[in-house]
Amino acid sequence: xxxxxxxxxxxxxIPVRTVVIHAIAWGIGLLWLFPFLGVFMTSIRPVTEILxxxxxxxxxxxxxxxxxxxxxxxxxxxxRGLRNSFIVAIPSTFLPIFxxxxxxxGFARFRFPMRDYLFLTIVLFMAIPQQMVAIPIFVxxxxxxxxxxxxxxxLVHTAWALPWILLFMRxxxxxxxxxxxxxxxxxxxxxxxxxxxxVLPMSLPALAAVAVLQFMWVWNDFFFAKVxxxxxxxxxxxxxxxxxxxxxxxxxxxxxxxxASIVVMIVPIIVFATMQRYYIRGMIGxxxxx
Amino acid sequence: xxAKGERAKRSLSSSFQPYLRVIFFVxxxxxxxxxxxxxxxxxxxxxxxxxxxxFAGLDNYGSVLGNRQTIDTxxxxxPYGTLINNFLWIAIxxxxxxxxxxxxxxxxxxxxxxxxxxxxxxxGMVTPMIVGGIILRxxxxxxSGIVPRAFGLLGISGxxxxxxxxxxxxxxxxxxxxxxxxxxxxxIVYSAGLTTIPRDYFEAAQMDGASAWQTFRKVTWPLLxxxxxxxxxxxxxxxLKLFDIVFAATNPNGGVGGAADVLALQMFRYAFMxxxxxxxxxxxxxxxxxxLLVSTWMFKRIIIGxxxxxxxxxxxxxxxxxxxxxLGRVLKA
Numbered sequence: 001x002x003x004x005x006x007x008x009x010x011x012x013x014i015p016v017r018t019v020v021i022h023a024i025a026w027g028i029g030l031l032w033l034f035p036f037l038g039v040f041m042t043s044i045r046p047v048t049e050i051l052x053x054x055x056x057x058x059x060x061x062x063x064x065x066x067x068x069x070x071x072x073x074x075x076x077x078x079x080r081g082l083r084n085s086f087i088v089a090i091p092s093t094f095l096p097i098f099x100x101x102x103x104x105x106g107f108a109r110f111r112f113p114m115r116d117y118l119f120l121t122i123v124l125f126m127a128i129p130q131q132m133v134a135i136p137i138f139v140x141x142x143x144x145x146x147x148x149x150x151x152x153x154x155l156v157h158t159a160w161a162l163p164w165i166l167l168f169m170r171x172x173x174x175x176x177x178x179x180x181x182x183x184x185x186x187x188x189x190x191x192x193x194x195x196x197x198x199v200l201p202m203s204l205p206a207l208a209a210v211a212v213l214q215f216m217w218v219w220n221d222f223f224f225a226k227v228x229x230x231x232x233x234x235x236x237x238x239x240x241x242x243x244x245x246x247x248x249x250x251x252x253x254x255x256x257x258x259x260a261s262i263v264v265m266i267v268p269i270i271v272f273a274t275m276q277r278y279y280i281r282g283m284i285g286x287x288x289x290x
Numbered sequence: 291x292x293a294k295g296e297r298a299k300r301s302l303s304s305s306f307q308p309y310l311r312v313i314f315f316v317x318x319x320x321x322x323x324x325x326x327x328x329x330x331x332x333x334x335x336x337x338x339x340x341x342x343x344x345f346a347g348l349d350n351y352g353s354v355l356g357n358r359q360t361i362d363t364x365x366x367x368x369p370y371g372t373l374i375n376n377f378l379w380i381a382i383x384x385x386x387x388x389x390x391x392x393x394x395x396x397x398x399x400x401x402x403x404x405x406x407x408x409x410x411x412x413x414g415m416v417t418p419m420i421v422g423g424i425i426l427r428x429x430x431x432x433x434s435g436i437v438p439r440a441f442g443l444l445g446i447s448g449x450x451x452x453x454x455x456x457x458x459x460x461x462x463x464x465x466x467x468x469x470x471x472x473x474x475x476x477x478i479v480y481s482a483g484l485t486t487i488p489r490d491y492f493e494a495a496q497m498d499g500a501s502a503w504q505t506f507r508k509v510t511w512p513l514l515x516x517x518x519x520x521x522x523x524x525x526x527x528x529x530l531k532l533f534d535i536v537f538a539a540t541n542p543n544g545g546v547g548g549a550a551d552v553l554a555l556q557m558f559r560y561a562f563m564x565x566x567x568x569x570x571x572x573x574x575x576x577x578x579x580x581x582l583l584v585s586t587w588m589f590k591r592i593i594i595g596x597x598x599x600x601x602x603x604x605x606x607x608x609x610x611x612x613x614x615x616x617l618g619r620v621l622k623a
Contacts, residue, residue: 018400025397029407032470035425036413038436042428053434099317106314120589125326127585129531131557131574135336135567136329159325162318191311220418222534223554227562238420242538245424254428261421272416276409284482 043067043258050254066259070244078263081237084229085219085267087150088236092157092218093211100162101207104169105195109181119170125163130223138227148230156228157218165210168282172206173199209282212275216268237264330578336571346568354572359548359556368457369548372556373576379465379529379552387469388521391476395484396510398477408481412474419471423538426467430454437463454540457549464539464550471535472528476521483517484510523588530580533558553577 041054044062070078107119137156138147146152176199184194200207222238229235235243244260272279340346354360355373362371370378394411398404414422429437430453442450453459487510495505511518533554536544542559544551553573561570 021397022401025394025401025404025407028394029410032411032414032473034436035429035470038428039425042434050434053436053439055436099321102314103318106311110311110314122322124582124585124589125322127527127578127581128326128330129554129574129577129581131531131533131554131570132333132578133326133329134333134557134574135561135570136332137325138562140324140329155321156325159321162322163326166318191314195314216416220420222418222420222537223558226558238418238534241418241420241424245427245538254431254434257424258428261424265417265421268416268418269413272412273409280478280482284479 039258039261042254043262045255047253047255066255067263069256070260070263073244075232076235076240076243078237078240078260080233081235081240082263082267084150084234085237085264088153088157088225089215089218091154092161093215095154096158096161096165096214097207097210099158100165101169101200101203102195103162104166105173105199107166107170108173119166122163123167126167130160134223134227141228147228148234150229150234153224153228153236156224157221160224161214161217165214168210169203169206172203176202205278205281208275209278212271212278213282216271216279219268237267240264333571333574336568337575339568341566341568350568350572351576354569354576359551360573368461369544369551371548372544372551372553372573375461375544375551376530376532376553376580378461379468379532380526382462382465383468383472383529384522384525386466387472387525388476388518390469390473391478391521392480392514394473394477395480396506398481399484408474408477411477414471415474415478417471419534420538422468422471423535426464426535427454427539429467430459430463455546457545457547460540460545461549464536467539468532468535472525475524475528479517479521479524480514483514487513519588523584526584527581530577530584 038054042050043066044064045054046061046063046065049056049059049061107115141147141152141156144152146155180198180202181194184198189197220238225236225239229239241257241260241264245257337350338346338348340349358364358369358371360371360373362369362374369375394407398407401407417425429435432438432450432452432455435453438450438453441447449459451459453463491509491513492505495509500508531554532552536550536552536555537558539545540550542555542563544555554577557570557573557577560566560573
């Protein structure tokens with residue numbers, strides 16, 4: 001600003017301040033990326049090359065050996081962890097979205113006594129830490145024969161997701177115009193028909209935002225999985241990572257651990273990269289424009 | 291119908307199959323009761339009983355709070371115990387990540403390629419925290435970790451060590467390291483908050499000759515208050531619920547001498563390694579007490595607000611919902 005006031009130079013003079021700000025911002029951005037770069041570099045090289053740091057590039061022999069080892073581990077192969085994570089995460093995304101949207105529509109549109117107090121209570125459930133429910137759920141699941149099964153974890157994730165999706169979707173439904181629904185009602189459509197045929201299709205952007213967040217949350221979850229999944233063939237991807245670092249009398253080498261870490265985090269990163277708009281919107285909410 | 295046009299604004303007419311409407315709530319209610327309400331109450335009850343089944347009153351609370359794993363102030367050196375560690379996390383990690391995020395959000399407003407930088411920084415939030423913990427361990431490795439090596443280059447040999455092997459460097463390394471993972475949150479929320487401030491405000495401030503700092507102090511910061519409240523609450527909740535990072539970066543005991551131990555990890559250890567459900571329930575209840583305290587504090591701040599006329603519950607609740615939205619993502623993490 002200050003530097004521009006002088007004359008009419010044809011080449012715009014870039015103020016020093018702007019350069020400094022850009023340098024700081026990009027510097028911090030790259031600094032933040034640095035640890036990820038380290039994991040990546042470690043994962044694609046034999047362990048002997050990285051003993052003195054991944055930044056030492058002499059010698060530099062990239063290889064996929066670490067990934068192969070992680071994927072073919074005899075007891076806990078990574079491919080099975082990934083498969084299990086998908087088996088858990090996909091139903092745990094869609095089931096709660098459906099159930100909570102149904103309830104959220106009720107909270108948004110129907111009138112009944114104590115409605116707002118009930119809703120406030122459910123919202124407060126979000127503050128409860130997983131540790132508060134872990135023991136009774138663990139015992140109940142054993143008694144119900146659902147411990148160490150995918151169904152058990154899916155049910156827990158579903159219930160656990162309901163409060164925030166209820167809150168999110170109710171707020172969204174309230175922004176939808178009532179006129180369309182009223183018109184359909186005049187035509188004799190039932191509540192359910194209106195919900196499926198009119199409200200849900202109109203809510204697709206919001207549902208996408210919820211789906212992205214919920215999928216990532218379930219994928220990244222470690223605690224519930226740790227409590228509820230036990231057999232080596234049932235472990236999800238996040239559970240395999242610490243296992244790889246503890247297995248055996250010695251720590252397994254960093255290369256394999258890095259490869260496993262990359263494989264586990266690549267899924268949420270891809271989801272984030274492709275659905276970023278929805279992710280940010282889901283996180284910020286619909287009032288603040290994002 | 292015309293008589294209640296006023297009411298119809300917020301709800302559909304209920305003359306139509308009202309009893310069927312219950313079905314909308316049934317699946318959610320059943321799941322919430324069986325997998326949230328019932329277990330939470332059960333845990334609360336467990337905390338008041340001995341493992342033998344005899345009523346214990348507050349005995350378990352006394353023994354857990356008196357345990358050095360929870361609070362260790364014997365010599366005011368590490369380990370401090372889980373409860374104090376969680377508070378340490380709040381005391382150090384909260385201001386650091388909040389102000390770093392705010393500073394970046396303000397700076398990036400004028401930067402080309404800001405969205406790319408934001409994505410880089412946000413990666414820490416997208417990464418599974420269990421992987422985050424592993425990466426922190428790599429960073430602090432004496433030989434192949436960049437942090438000790440950097441201190442070595444700077445000639446600070448006291449920090450050119452295996453950070454995870456010493457209580458002080460382990461605890462503070464993890465706290466600072468988790469700033470790296472979490473800054474993306476405050477950055478994104480503040481960035482969104484900044485877009486809600488009308489440009490005229492800044493232009494007016496500039497015309498009045500306000501300095502950058504004055505503009506920030508008198509315009510930006512007060513207007514970002516609701517955003518700050520969100521970031522503070524969410525970050526504190528995250529710090530209280532901390533589990534994965536510590537588990538992955540150290541071990542189920544919280545690292546050397548339990549230096550980095552936290553409440554959630556202690557609960558896990560008691561319940562699923564020592565098999566002491568009752569002491570675990572005490573830790574879980576204490577943790578829940580803290581998270582509920584923080585959440586209700588936020589709700590209250592919003593409900594009471596600034597004006598005196600904000601007392602009407604209905605209006606207050608409506609404002610609450612409007613502002614509580616970003617809660618969704620992080621409260622449950």
